[in-house]
Amino acid sequence: MCKEPKKKADNQPKEPIPGIPGYDWVRSDVGEFQSVFRSFMEINAIRKSHRIYDSSVSKFIRLEPCRSDERVYVGGPSDPPFFYVYQCFFRDLGVCLPFTQFECDFLNFINSAACQLHPNS
Numbered sequence: 001m002c003k004e005p006k007k008k009a010d011n012q013p014k015e016p017i018p019g020i021p022g023y024d025w026v027r028s029d030v031g032e033f034q035s036v037f038r039s040f041m042e043i044n045a046i047r048k049s050h051r052i053y054d055s056s057v058s059k060f061i062r063l064e065p066c067r068s069d070e071r072v073y074v075g076g077p078s079d080p081p082f083f084y085v086y087q088c089f090f091r092d093l094g095v096c097l098p099f100t101q102f103e104c105d106f107l108n109f110i111n112s113a114a115c116q117l118h119p120n121s
Helices: 028-032 040-049 057-061 101-109
Strands: none
Touching: none
């Protein structure tokens, strides 16, 4: 039985996603990945399995599924204000909203989020 020859890895950068001004830094293959949270069934499952937010802020936070054309790196309308977050924050890091001062400082340090605590926090 003959084995097929191994193909060389394609280390060349992928083409940028066409038609999204300002996102030419994003490789086109990144745009192929959709969120797994595309229905309220997935949203409810993560809400049950992970502590997402403290009860003190529950009236200010609404979890919603992503549309199939949404990508975490693309901005959107800010009315009402929203942000994307990866499940690993809750699952692996144990982060809970609202962020602590340390979490805000860290997110600002790695330039991942413009984070400010509410003055009453």
